[in-house]
Amino acid sequence: MVCSVKSVLIFDSGVGGLSVYQEIRTLLPYEHYVYAFDNAAFPYGELEESVLISRTLDIVSRLVLKHAVDLVVIACNTASTIVLPTLREQLDVPVVGVVPAIKPAAASSEKKVIGLLATPATIKRRYTQELIAEFAKDCEVLMIGSTRLVEIAEQKMRGELVSLVEIQQILQPWLDRVDGIVLGCTHFPLIKDEIQLAFSTPVQIIDSGKAIANRVKALLGETDQIVQNQKKNVTYNSAASHHEAALNVFLSEMGLSPIQNLDLPHS
Numbered sequence: 001m002v003c004s005v006k007s008v009l010i011f012d013s014g015v016g017g018l019s020v021y022q023e024i025r026t027l028l029p030y031e032h033y034v035y036a037f038d039n040a041a042f043p044y045g046e047l048e049e050s051v052l053i054s055r056t057l058d059i060v061s062r063l064v065l066k067h068a069v070d071l072v073v074i075a076c077n078t079a080s081t082i083v084l085p086t087l088r089e090q091l092d093v094p095v096v097g098v099v100p101a102i103k104p105a106a107a108s109s110e111k112k113v114i115g116l117l118a119t120p121a122t123i124k125r126r127y128t129q130e131l132i133a134e135f136a137k138d139c140e141v142l143m144i145g146s147t148r149l150v151e152i153a154e155q156k157m158r159g160e161l162v163s164l165v166e167i168q169q170i171l172q173p174w175l176d177r178v179d180g181i182v183l184g185c186t187h188f189p190l191i192k193d194e195i196q197l198a199f200s201t202p203v204q205i206i207d208s209g210k211a212i213a214n215r216v217k218a219l220l221g222e223t224d225q226i227v228q229n230q231k232k233n234v235t236y237n238s239a240a241s242h243h244e245a246a247l248n249v250f251l252s253e254m255g256l257s258p259i260q261n262l263d264l265p266h267s
Contacts, residue, residue, distance in 0.1 A: 016187030017075030023209035040239035045121030100184035118184030120145035
């Protein structure tokens with residue numbers, strides 16, 4: 001059986017979702033990918049829930065129609081806890097969200113002290129607290145909510161220097177305490193190496209990328225014969241930015257087109 005190439009839309013407020021895109025594309029290299037980020041409203045953690053839902057639904061619906069998308073990935077922890085019910089109700093294609101990998105981190109911790117590194121919004125979500133209560137009952141879970149690390153990841157993707165000293169200062173409360181870190185924001189795998197370097201001894205760093213990729217593969221279904229993708233993977237943002245030229249260099253290395261603008265209003 002020969003199956004046609006499937007189109008997958010990966011959506012985030014910024015470039016963090018590229019970490020998820022990398023994992024999915026590594027597992028499924030022949031599919032067609034559309035990456036979209038709502039930089040006009042970045043960061044999503046500071047939006048009212050109603051605004052976040054309306055913006056996400058607007059952008060995702062538009063691109064699902066334009067590219068005949070077969071599956072949507074909401075590659076943002078904040079958005080995933082809020083918009084998934086609405087999207088699944090409005091769209092006729094599967095929608096996959098991201099969840100902080102607290103369960104595997106708790107299971108593999110020897111010290112039973114793990115750190116959840118996320119945005120302030122994700123840290124405060126009731127959903128996050130429920131995950132901890134359900135899957136990390138036997139662990140002490142330390143939490144750091146950092147918008148600055150999100151900004152650092154964005155800067156790295158634009159080719160700017162990353163301050164290891166600043167990252168170490170942010171993570172200072174955890175040094176020599178935790179033996180596992182959950183990356184609860186899709187931006188953070190982009191600076192995973194720098195986070196590891198902040199610690200004098202190795203710590204296990206866990207994110208949801210591979211689990212999401214496996215879920216996407218299961219939903220898209222198996223093929224008996226791979227069909228080479230002839231479509232160019234494309235990238236969209238919601239507002240023009242003076243950083244686009246630098247970011248386009250990294251997008252090209254990831255097999256994505258230069259950024260196209262959706263011309264959406266600011267929040």
